[in-house]
Amino acid sequence: MTDTSLAERLGAVAAPRVPVHPDVAVWRSVSRTDIDGIHALTVAADRVDHPTWTTPREEIADQFALRHLDPERDTLVAVDRDGALLAVGVVLLHPARDDGRLTGFPSGTVHPDHRRRGIGAKLLEWERQRAREQFAEAAATLEGGGAVGKMTIFADEANVGLRALAESFGFGVDRWFTTMVRDLADAPVLPPVPDGFEVTAYTSARDLDTLRARNDAFRDHWGSRPTDAERWAQFVGSEFFRPDLSRLVLDDGRIVGFCLASVNEDDWETLGASNSCIDLIGVVRSHRGRGPAPLVVSHSLAAIRDARLAKAVLDVDTESPTRANTLYERLGFVATERSLALVERV
Template identity: 35%
Template sequence: MLNDEAPRSASWRRALAGAGLEWRPAAERDLDAWAALIARTAEVEKPVWFERAADLGQILQSKKNHPAANTLLVLDRGAVPRAYARITKNRDGEKAYGFGCVDPGWQHRGIGTALLGWLSERTLRRFAEDGGPVPRLRIHIEQQHDHQQQLLRNAGFRVVRYFNEMHRPLNGVPLPEVRLDEGLDLVTMGPELSEEVRLAHNAAFRDHWGSEPRDEESWGFTVNDPQARPDLSAVVLDRGSGSVAGYQLASHDPDSAVSRGYSEGYTELLGVRREYRGRGIAQALLADAMRRFAAAGMDRASLDVDSENPTGALALYEKMGYAAVNRSQAWDKEFPVPG
């Protein structure tokens, strides 16, 4: 055991083997079965969002988080996936992110603990490969999932942040009208703006908790996501300099209307560069998003916000008519560097 903190490599392997399971990295041939595993789990656990085959296909294309080293697919003797884990990390990042699930029919057999063991081991290796600060693994979960909280708590993780999912009705209530200052123009997001918006995002989120700069690959996953909706997204430009002052990037999951009972437009990212704050740009972008969502026939506008956001975003969203409907948590565990 590494300084009595990170699980032995043999520990998670023994647990999976003892449950009659095998494991290997995920590959293209696994996409449909992998997505089916996640869908079975989602059917029982009812998460707000879960990955589909198209999302997993993007993950398998990653170069900085190559799936051969950073995914674990766990299969029964019939080669049916029963669990998975994966990890992502920026080379200079201060943390790794862990993801995974266990087939509901295979829970309570120590498989979730084994996945955390693999994630912990891979986190240590990534930090050893990249260098940097004390290894840290972060896992986001919805607060409604008590069993996941207990699993993380037993493994030595702790809650470090809370986030609120917020909704704003679009039907039967007036939508806000916000005008921009003279010299600012609001335009629909297009591919020609992508790189400038990426740079603006990195600048806008430099003072946000847990945020790390997005490189071209991670940004590509955002703007090229299967559910990305550039037609529902907008950018505010400084007419004089042509600079991006702010942006709202939206997505839409058509399947959520079936599972959740309503159609929503989701604001994936909303940001305003510091030098442009205090000019009503965020309000204008949100008001524009609501109108775009409503025109597209959607019932609600939604987004997520850090409950301790230093820019006062939570108060802004409440003023714009959003209300919290769900809460999620970020759990961290630090690992002493092996001596």
């Protein structure tokens, strides 16, 4: 970006000011007792912003349990005079510090009944300032003062309001993602297993091995940062994660490919069919082009079909360096919806 460090570019960053808005009686930090209220608010927003899937309560609770999230400083809720939550915002700074790159994720929502009144703008203004404060504090601890800070907001293509709001604050569309669905009425064709490879179901004994494979596989993917053990434990320990539907490809006992799936029955009604979400597909870089990807995905699809689920769903980067979207098309997936990443760099 420039020859100056991130710390030098930011200088001293003040803490964000508490917003003022006529519809909001109180702006305050999130407490653990807010989780049910935040979930209800989020579900109401989900119906408008992305009606084919719903945010689980567990996902919200897990986020507020992260050690690198400080609820007192990193969260904000807007409360009306009757005590109802109108909006929530969270600014999560990823714990990775490699290469001096810092990544922040401002996120949140305003209840659909209270949009177009400026609450979202007040919230995002606060979030951006808090993210800059996080960057400044972290950069001061890095050798050389850090290189770059990047804020990323994710939005579904249909959520034109969020995109317009983010762009008004200087965010730009940096990447597109596609949701793809595979109807399992037709059984997947299982490729032959190459000599030396083995396909096996996921077991908890391979938790950390799979985490290492995940971090290797995604090192050169857009926006990817290493997942830490805490976040990984939340993912594989989730009530929605399905080891029986997930598959690993081994080469001499080493994990070289993985396809990890979950099931959230709340999404069955919104999607219109029983389904499994394939959360992560990856191949370690030493084994790309050697067949683990179609092998592991096909076997996972077969397991999902054997479980009598009607569809499999996944999200993919439209510019994936591994051309994953074209692989999924060959395996019978069809693109449905799109989402985008809006980015501001510091």
